[in-house]
Amino acid sequence: MATDSKQFDFGFRNGRLRVAWYALLAVLLLVGGYAMWLRLQGGMRSTNLTSITPWGAWVAFYIYFVGLSAGAFLVSTLANVFGIERLHRVDRDALFAAIVSMVVALLFVWTDLGRMDRMWHPFAWRQVTSALSWEVHAYVAYIFVLMTELYFSMRYDLARVAERGTGLRARLAGLLTLGRRQLTDESREADRTWLKRAGIVGIPLAIFMVHGGTGVLFAVSKARPYWNSGLFPVIFIISAVLSGTALVMLLYVLRTRLFDGERVDRDILDRLATLLAAFVVVDVALTAIEALIAIVSLHPHEVETWRLILFGEMSWSFWWFMVGMGWVFPLVLVSKREWRRTPWLMAVAGLSVVIGIIAVRFNIVVPPQIRPVMEGLPHGSYFPSAVEWATSVGMMAVGLLLYTIGAELLPLTPLDGGDH
Amino acid sequence: MSSNDAMPGVPDTPDRAQLDAMVDAEQADPRAELEDVDFSTELGVAMAEDAKAVSRGEITSEEYWQRYDDLAAEEFGEVYHETPNPAVDHDTAQTIEDDVAESLSCTVGSMASIAESLEEPAGDSEGASEDGEDDDHRWGMVIDLQKCVGCDSCSVACKAENRTPPGVSYNVVMEEEHGEFPNVQRTNVPRPCMQCENPPCVQVCPVSATYKMDNGVVNVDYDRCIGCRYCMIACPYGARYFDFGENYDDEVEGAGEITSPEYGVDRGEREPKKSPVGNVRKCHFCHHRLNRGEEPACVETCVGDARNMGDLDDPDSEVAEMAASTRAMQLKEGEGTDPNVYYLE
Structure with missing residues (x-):
């Protein structure tokens, strides 16, 4: 077990890359910040939303990041609950990414409120029959579970950094141990036990409440037949797990290369890529079933909505992004064993899915709001405004910044390489 | 009568004297009308004139009925007593028959009580x-x-x-x-x-x-x-x-x-x-x-x-x-x- 000082320096290996990366984030944050100012000043008028299409890009990104979070979390449980030892190395990364994604998701849903100043109202007044009311509480509980998990997963290494590291990292690590600085094997065992317990609470919370619940939020809308199906929340969860796996794979390659300066473990990569392939297949199959049921029902609203997705003016987002980048391209990349063991190819596959699932989310949110709920009411037409795009980029940059700072300061890679 | 800049299609307003003359021309002569019925013309005209005085506020309603209640009772006999008078008989619940009221979808009750019931919802609307x-x-x-x-x-x-x-x-x-x-x-x-x-x-x-x-x-x-x-x-x-x-x-x-x-x-x-x-x-x-x-x-x-x-x-x-x-x-x-x-x- 090597404990040279280099091991406690988890930041970028390459100083110029660090500067470039933070400069890019700064630009994105400036653009996003300006757009956010426009949104705050102009209110919801700064969007392209209408009363026919009241939910748009912000809602799509909100469910996207909720999904990303739930997916990343479930990947982390593969290691610390289901005992897939190999994946221990990505466990904290997945947890931290899950927390950051959730923060970004809440930023999006906050920005989407007509009255942002009333964000606290759901905690003061409730409605038992409202999925959204339940969701808000589930999100808070979920973030709490995630932080608990990350704490128990990382506490031992935090204590080591606090003891042997230097500077800001050591001080921060000392604070984050919350006073538990023992480096004994018993304390480590206690951590693992509690980690598993929190994971067991977290799994149903993530699957059924957080992401399944977000699917339910849509599925209960009887007025929108496209959403109103029992399979819908299930697809939500599958696509969440898919995007989460892809994100973890991408982060693993990038961070190992750029931060840890180590060789990427080909076995881990292979395992993640195989999982990814399985999730793509399930996602495709369930989506096809859903579409088939909808179209064969001949319900005019369902048929019209699917016609819109497949052949409408925004069908490029379905074919190129959802089918192409989300499903076909990554499936091709993970089809050969040799490719599955090639880090940069897998990073590309991960990125492709992570982008493709954005289109999945947009194609969930927008299409059923184009055809009006009643014949004779005006049809909708929606493409996000510049302010919506720029604020979205800004909020994602906040997420990237949080992740980067965390990756620079926290021992997200187990200090003993994850093999124990 | 019309000036050149009058709005086309919008009639001009005649002057006041002209309007009054039009009303007078339409108005029936009270005496002639009352002479057609069996009851006293003089009493009818006098009651009508004083009723105008009441509405101008020159005499009160009470003074009016003090003056005319007995005279009217004498003139109209039994029928006068059978017809409720909302202004005098405050305790009389209503002025018209139930079924008549329903056919007209009117609210039934004395003027005062109806006026009260109308005020209630309006006054309470904020509470x-x-x-x-x-x-x-x-x-x-x-x-x-x-x-x-x-x-x-x-x-x-x-x-x-x-x-x-x-x-x-x-x-x-x-x-x-x-x-x-x-x-x-x-x-x-x-x-x-x-x-x-x-x-x-x-x-x-x-x-x-x-x-x-x-x-x-x-x-x-x-x-x-x-x-x-x-x-x-x-x-x-x-x-x-x-x-x-x-x-x-x-x-x-x-x-x-x-x-x-x-x-x-x-x-x-x-x-x-x-x-x-x-x-x-x-x-x-x-x-x-x-x-x-x-x-x-x-x-x-x-x-x-x-x-x-x-x-x-x-x-x-x-x-x-x-x-x-x-x-x-x-x-x-x-x-x-x-x-x-x-x-x-």
């Missing part, structure tokens, strides 16, 4: 009846589609009454054409908020800002609504609108100066970032008008008298009878929302 608690009505609307001509005046009256901003229209008329020329049919379906018995919007609101009042109207609490728009997603009738904060400032000077006291709350001038801007809005059956004993603006204005407002819980009310007729239907009955707006096919 008890805001929640509809004191209200045992279940407000419902029946729209006769055969009478609707698709003139959209209901939508216009609604906009004027509720002062809704651009993009917000509590009432719309959904117009559809069927068939091919020359066999074309047109259906007009006015669409207010259905005030559903089982409202999906209420079900989904995460902060209970929208709720059903006892009188059947679905309320939106603008002070609580966070503007998440989930209710708009859930409404099967597209009856909910988001207030994006737009204004008619370019079209009308001082467009936002006056707002409607929706749900009995006067919010004053319309300002950016002040509710209902950023909230979801919808038709509320002109709740503020109902509280004053008035019909909703759309009902009042309807040129074809297609819209009817009333109490669905009262089986004798017109709307209850219409809603029970074989022609009655609700929009999207399969949704299970059970709207309180009925249509007559």
Whole structure:
């Protein structure tokens, strides 16, 4: 077990890359910040939303990041609950990414409120029959579970950094141990036990409440037949797990290369890529079933909505992004064993899915709001405004910044390489 | 009589003397009229003159009746005593027969008691009846589609009454054409908020800002609504609108100066970032008008008298009878929302 000082320096290996990366984030944050100012000043008028299409890009990104979070979390449980030892190395990364994604998701849903100043109202007044009311509480509980998990997963290494590291990292690590600085094997065992317990609470919370619940939020809308199906929340969860796996794979390659300066473990990569392939297949199959049921029902609203997705003016987002980048391209990349063991190819596959699932989310949110709920009411037409795009980029940059700072300061890679 | 710059088609107003002469010419001679009946002409003229004096405030009502009660009793005999006089007989409960009152849909009672009962709902409108608690009505609307001509005046009256901003229209008329020329049919379906018995919007609101009042109207609490728009997603009738904060400032000077006291709350001038801007809005059956004993603006204005407002819980009310007729239907009955707006096919 090597404990040279280099091991406690988890930041970028390459100083110029660090500067470039933070400069890019700064630009994105400036653009996003300006757009956010426009949104705050102009209110919801700064969007392209209408009363026919009241939910748009912000809602799509909100469910996207909720999904990303739930997916990343479930990947982390593969290691610390289901005992897939190999994946221990990505466990904290997945947890931290899950927390950051959730923060970004809440930023999006906050920005989407007509009255942002009333964000606290759901905690003061409730409605038992409202999925959204339940969701808000589930999100808070979920973030709490995630932080608990990350704490128990990382506490031992935090204590080591606090003891042997230097500077800001050591001080921060000392604070984050919350006073538990023992480096004994018993304390480590206690951590693992509690980690598993929190994971067991977290799994149903993530699957059924957080992401399944977000699917339910849509599925209960009887007025929108496209959403109103029992399979819908299930697809939500599958696509969440898919995007989460892809994100973890991408982060693993990038961070190992750029931060840890180590060789990427080909076995881990292979395992993640195989999982990814399985999730793509399930996602495709369930989506096809859903579409088939909808179209064969001949319900005019369902048929019209699917016609819109497949052949409408925004069908490029379905074919190129959802089918192409989300499903076909990554499936091709993970089809050969040799490719599955090639880090940069897998990073590309991960990125492709992570982008493709954005289109999945947009194609969930927008299409059923184009055809009006009643014949004779005006049809909708929606493409996000510049302010919506720029604020979205800004909020994602906040997420990237949080992740980067965390990756620079926290021992997200187990200090003993994850093999124990 | 007319000047050159008079508006074409608009008649000039005659001067006062001319108007008075016109009235005099139309007025019957009281003496001639009274001479046609068996009773005393002199007494009739004197009572009429003094009645004018009462209305001018020169003598009081009591003085008047002191002067004439006995004289009139003498002149008219038994009949005079049998006819209740609301001005004198304060304890007499009513002035007309029950069945006559019903046929005229009049309220029955002495003038004073009716006046009192009229004042009550108006005076209380900010308190008890805001929640509809004191209200045992279940407000419902029946729209006769055969009478609707698709003139959209209901939508216009609604906009004027509720002062809704651009993009917000509590009432719309959904117009559809069927068939091919020359066999074309047109259906007009006015669409207010259905005030559903089982409202999906209420079900989904995460902060209970929208709720059903006892009188059947679905309320939106603008002070609580966070503007998440989930209710708009859930409404099967597209009856909910988001207030994006737009204004008619370019079209009308001082467009936002006056707002409607929706749900009995006067919010004053319309300002950016002040509710209902950023909230979801919808038709509320002109709740503020109902509280004053008035019909909703759309009902009042309807040129074809297609819209009817009333109490669905009262089986004798017109709307209850219409809603029970074989022609009655609700929009999207399969949704299970059970709207309180009925249509007559």
